[in-house]
């Protein structure tokens with residue numbers, strides 16, 4: 466029996482499915498292997514584009530495509546919410562009552578935002594972690610005529626760690642262009658003792674913050690928002706008044722993973738082997754992307770480089786061979802573009818053993834991100850890069 470079941474049709478799930486077709490085409494065509502993706506919406510969303518709805522004229526309708534159009538025709542797509550996973554009996558249940566059995570399970574359910582975890586977040590704070598919220602932030606920026614902007618992070622871990630810094634840099638450039646910079650202050654709050662978790666990236670970003678006149682507040686873990694006084698308060702006891710508040714919302718893993726006992730509450734991140742990507746020591750369950758507890762960026766890029774490892778390991782199980790020592794081991798590779806405003810960007814490229822050494826920001830890496838955003842649909846999910 467070789468029923469491969471992939472939960473989640475985002476970056477990780479879609480790519481694993483298409484890579485498995487490349488490795489297992491013959492047994493799939495012969496009917497010896499089935500490959501199924503379950504996704505709650507059946508629509509694949511390019512989330513990095515949300516930032517450009519808020520900052521760069523992007524439109525939500527350009528950021529979603531039918532999941533079916535991205536999957537090889539040999540992959541069965543089931544649209545529905547997975548509400549129960551029973552790892553002991555190798556079945557999952559969907560909200561419509563359908564049961565699906567598996568022999569190999571891939572958990573690629575991503576992360577979800579939980580702004581409701583912080584009182585008054587919904588009324589007071591803006592963010593760009595959904596298309597709707599990003600559009601609301603765009604409207605708030607259009608109406609902004611000067612004042613105090615506070616950009617912060619309301620919970621770790623969150624996806625795309627550079628995103629709040631990028632937004633601070635892009636907003637600063639926009640205010641300058643609109644002649645509002647003199648009438649505005651920008652404050653950037655980091656939950657840790659420096660601007661960014663990775664030291665070399667922090668060393669690159671801190672002088673840029675200073676040069677742009679963005680005030681850095683370290684050890685600022687957002688705890689409460691006071692809507693009366695328009696003040697955001699940190700766990701450490703600092704208070705910052707705001708006219709416009711932009712906060713990365715808290716994130717969690719999928720509830721169904723917690724309910725199944727696969728991921729511990731409250732975070733819901735799957736205990737994942739850093740090299741094999743197996744979950745909780747189970748030989749038949751793999752995870753990738755935002756859903757894991759790996760100490761790496763929650764980024765599409767992470768899922769992108771993890772997917773070939775999951776595909777190799779499952780293909781080896783199906784074909785009854787050992788996984789290839791190199792192709793079957795994830796070494797922590799991540800590659801991310803990083804906008805710094807004024808049409809410039811840099812690149813963060815790293816793995817478990819090699820921290821990033823970002824080049825001096827320039828136009829080339831900004832254009833790299835623009836091109837990547839435009840070509841995504843034809844490359845990453847289809848396994849072409």
Ligand SMILES: Cc1cc2nc3c(=O)[nH]c(=O)nc-3n(C[C@H](O)[C@H](O)[C@H](O)COP(=O)(O)OP(=O)(O)OC[C@H]3O[C@@H](n4cnc5c(N)ncnc54)[C@H](O)[C@@H]3O)c2cc1C
Pocket residue numbers: 472473474475476477478503504505506508509511512513514515516545546547548573574575576593594595624625628719721753754755756763764765766767768801802
């Ligand atoms: C503003 C923003 C900017 C970003 N910028 C970058 C960037 O520049 N570079 C980068 O690499 N990454 C970036 N990211 C992060 C990137 O989008 C995510 O890390 C990536 O999408 C994670 O892939 P994934 O496959 O793990 O999860 P996702 O792509 O989120 O896919 C998860 C899928 O699982 C489905 N699902 C969840 N629960 C269930 C369930 N119970 N039943 C059925 N289906 C379910 C969901 O519907 C979804 O389709 C950004 C994200 C945001 C929000």
